[in-house]
Amino acid sequence: MGDSVRTRNACPKRGLxxxxxxxxxxxxxxxxxxxxxxxxxxxxxxxxxxxxxxDYDKPPEKSPETAPKTSARGNGRSPDSLRIxxxxxxxxxxxxTALDGAQGRIWKVPDSLxxxxxxxxxDREAVLPPIAVPSTDYSILKLENRIPRHTVLDPDxxxxxxxxxxxxxxxxxxxxGNPIRFLCQFTDDYKINLVYSRDILELWRQGGSxxxxxxFYAAKWASGTDLTGIVPVTGPDGxxxxxxxxxxxxxxxxxxxxxxxxxxxxxxxxxNPAR
Numbered sequence: 001m002g003d004s005v006r007t008r009n010a011c012p013k014r015g016l017x018x019x020x021x022x023x024x025x026x027x028x029x030x031x032x033x034x035x036x037x038x039x040x041x042x043x044x045x046x047x048x049x050x051x052x053x054x055d056y057d058k059p060p061e062k063s064p065e066t067a068p069k070t071s072a073r074g075n076g077r078s079p080d081s082l083r084i085x086x087x088x089x090x091x092x093x094x095x096x097t098a099l100d101g102a103q104g105r106i107w108k109v110p111d112s113l114x115x116x117x118x119x120x121x122x123d124r125e126a127v128l129p130p131i132a133v134p135s136t137d138y139s140i141l142k143l144e145n146r147i148p149r150h151t152v153l154d155p156d157x158x159x160x161x162x163x164x165x166x167x168x169x170x171x172x173x174x175x176x177g178n179p180i181r182f183l184c185q186f187t188d189d190y191k192i193n194l195v196y197s198r199d200i201l202e203l204w205r206q207g208g209s210x211x212x213x214x215x216f217y218a219a220k221w222a223s224g225t226d227l228t229g230i231v232p233v234t235g236p237d238g239x240x241x242x243x244x245x246x247x248x249x250x251x252x253x254x255x256x257x258x259x260x261x262x263x264x265x266x267x268x269x270x271x272n273p274a275r
Contacts, residue, residue, distance in 0.1 A: 090114030
């Protein structure tokens, strides 16, 4: 989906609330209030839920046009397997266009930084709660996410086992049975929007409700990435590979390009603030 990635040079202005709210104590009802624009008959509601997960199987390419382009990643050797230990997004809102052209929001987080969702499933609190919204048929869905700005890491001070920062993917890649721990910086785009079209949304319909399934294909993302030739850094709890704009930028650029092609979305939009 490399050609489907669109870049916007300005972040659209939205009526986000200012200030901080303790999202950890918010109930589903708190998300319902002001989260959507009612259309049709407000007396009829449907339950919508969302799942975020990582899939380690590499999905087949949709067509030759969407096949990944060759890029420099060491010698192109893929890991035999890998496991992601930390991968999260900050969801700002989920909005839609209905079949009749009406537009509305399903989830709207009243915080400009968004609500963290955990793709690994390890943090059971980092989820979007099920929500009751006016009943309608969706034709387009957009999941809007913000990525925290990355901090330049001093590898000597990073204890891999306890490391947690929303700007990094953390995991272990295995080559011939040998594990390589890694930290990889997310793309530093201001906002990443995953767009889903009707053909996908219809697969998520369950009678009168929707169960959204947002998937990141980890094996596809890391395909052709050889970490065995990278000189590891040493932190307080041992060695790991650091991949960001300052450390191993060539592999970072390749994984960044692959990142946008590794979701089950129809397309990905990037938004960056005016500079």
